[in-house]
Amino acid sequence: MKIENIELFHIRMELVSPFTTSMGTEYDEEHIIVRVGAEGLTGWGESVAEGTPFYSYETVQTAWHILKDFLIPDILGKELSSIGDAIGAWERVRGHRMAKAGLEAALWDLFAKAQNISLSQLLGGNRQKIDVGVSIGIQENESQLLRKVEGYLKEGYKRIKIKIAPGHDLIYVNALRREYPDLLLQVDANSAYTLGHSDVFTQMDEANLLLIEQPLGYEDIYEHSKLQKLLKTPICLDESIHSLDNTRAAIELNSCRIINIKPGRVGGFSESKLIHDYCASQNVAVWHGGMLESGIGRAGNVALASLPNFSLPGDISASKRYYKQDIVLPEFTVNSDGTMDVPSGPGIGVEIDQQALKKVTVRKEIFKA
Ligand code: OSB
Numbered sequence: 507m508k509i510e511n512i513e514l515f516h517i518r519m520e521l522v523s524p525f526t527t528s529m530g531t532e533y534d535e536e537h538i539i540v541r542v543g544a545e546g547l548t549g550w551g552e553s554v555a556e557g558t559p560f561y562s563y564e565t566v567q568t569a570w571h572i573l574k575d576f577l578i579p580d581i582l583g584k585e586l587s588s589i590g591d592a593i594g595a596w597e598r599v600r601g602h603r604m605a606k607a608g609l610e611a612a613l614w615d616l617f618a619k620a621q622n623i624s625l626s627q628l629l630g631g632n633r634q635k636i637d638v639g640v641s642i643g644i645q646e647n648e649s650q651l652l653r654k655v656e657g658y659l660k661e662g663y664k665r666i667k668i669k670i671a672p673g674h675d676l677i678y679v680n681a682l683r684r685e686y687p688d689l690l691l692q693v694d695a696n697s698a699y700t701l702g703h704s705d706v707f708t709q710m711d712e713a714n715l716l717l718i719e720q721p722l723g724y725e726d727i728y729e730h731s732k733l734q735k736l737l738k739t740p741i742c743l744d745e746s747i748h749s750l751d752n753t754r755a756a757i758e759l760n761s762c763r764i765i766n767i768k769p770g771r772v773g774g775f776s777e778s779k780l781i782h783d784y785c786a787s788q789n790v791a792v793w794h795g796g797m798l799e800s801g802i803g804r805a806g807n808v809a810l811a812s813l814p815n816f817s818l819p820g821d822i823s824a825s826k827r828y829y830k831q832d833i834v835l836p837e838f839t840v841n842s843d844g845t846m847d848v849p850s851g852p853g854i855g856v857e858i859d860q861q862a863l864k865k866v867t868v869r870k871e872i873f874k875a
C-alpha cells in the first residue's frame with residue numbers, strides 16, 4: 507500500500523480517578539494517536555509513551571520527535587508490501603519502541619482493513635471474548651481498597667491486581683485475602699523493591715497470589731532470578747522485557763515464570779507475536795498488560811489478547827474504568843462474566859469519535875507525501 511499521509515495527535519485525557527503507583531500519582535494520561543491514510547483507507551494506532559519518563563524513558567515529546575524525524579519519513583510516500591517493510595526500515599533506530607509501536611499499530615489496522623478482516627484475525631487471534639481484570643492503584647487505606655475491589659467484582663472483573671510499594675504491601679494483600687480467600691489476585695511493584703526486601707516477598711508468598719509483577723529494577727533480569735529462587739509464587743516481568751531476546755534470557759535464567767506483554771514496551775504487535783509464540787513453545791503463560799490506553803490503543807490490545815497463549819486475564823478494562831468519555835464508538839465494556847468482546851469488524855473494529863478526539867487533542871501535525 508502506498509502511504510499517502512500520516513497525522514499525529516497529542517492527546518491528554520483526564521482519568522476518572524487518580525492512579526497511584528510506586529512511580530507517583532497520575533491525574534491524566536498523555537499519549538499520541540497516529541492516523542495513517544493510504545488508498546482511501548485509514549489506520550489508527552496509539553503510542554503509549556506518557557507525559558513523564560517514570561515508567562519508560564520515552565515520553566510524548568521523545569516519541570513525537572522520533573516519529574516525525576525518523577519513522578514517518580521512512581514510510582511516507584513509499585509503497586509498503588507488508589508491515590515487515592516498515593519494521594525493516596526502522597531497524598536502524600535503536601530503542602524508542604513506544605514510538606515505533608504506535609505507528610506500527612496504525613499500519614496493522616490499515617492492512618487489516620485492506621483485507622476486510624479484523625485485526626484479531628490478521629494477528630492470528632482465535633477467541634471472540636477475552637478474560638479481563640482490573641489494575642487498582644495504591645489506596646489511602648485497606649477499607650478504601652476493599653470498597654474499590656467490591657465494586658469491580660460486582661461489575662464482573664475476573665481478576666484484581668493491586669499496586670504495591672514498600673510500606674503499602676502486605677497489609678493490603680492480607681486484608682484482601684481475609685475478605686476474599688479465592689480471589690484471583692496479583693500485585694505489581696513497578697520496580698519499587700531491592701533484594702534487601704526479600705522477606706516482604708517470602709511473606710507474600712503465603713498469600714496464594716497469581717504472580718508478583720516487576721518487584722526489582724526496571725532493567726534487571728539477574729537479580730529477579732535470585733528472588734524467583736526464594737519463591738513459589740511466579741514472578742512476572744513487565745518493565746525489564748523489551749524484546750524476544752530478553753524474554754529468552756529471562757526465561758532461561760528463571761528470572762520469571764510469566765511474561766506481561768505490552769506492545770508499546772516491546773516495539774509493536776510483530777515483536778509481541780514473537781514473544782507470545784516463543785513463550786507458548788516454552789509453556790510460559792503470557793497476559794496482556796495495559797498503559798491506561800484510550801479506546802484506540804485498547805482495541806489493539808483486545809485484538810492481540812485474543813491470541814491463544816494469552817492465558818491469564820489482561821489489564822484490559824472497560825472504557826469507563828479509565829475515562830468519562832472514550833474516543834471510540836462503541837466504548838469498551840466488560841460483560842458480567844468478566845469477559846470483553848473482541849471486535850469483529852474490519853481492522854480495530856471500532857469507529858473514532860472525531861468530536862471526542864478533537865476535545866482531547868492538545869497538538870496535532872499532518873505529514874503528506
Ligand atoms: O505497570 O502495568 C503497569 C499503567 C501505566 C503504566 C504502567 C502500568 C500501568 C497499569 C495500568 O498497571 C493497567 C491498565 O491499563 O489498566
Ligand code: MG
Nearest residue numbers: 694719720744
Ligand atoms: Mg506493570
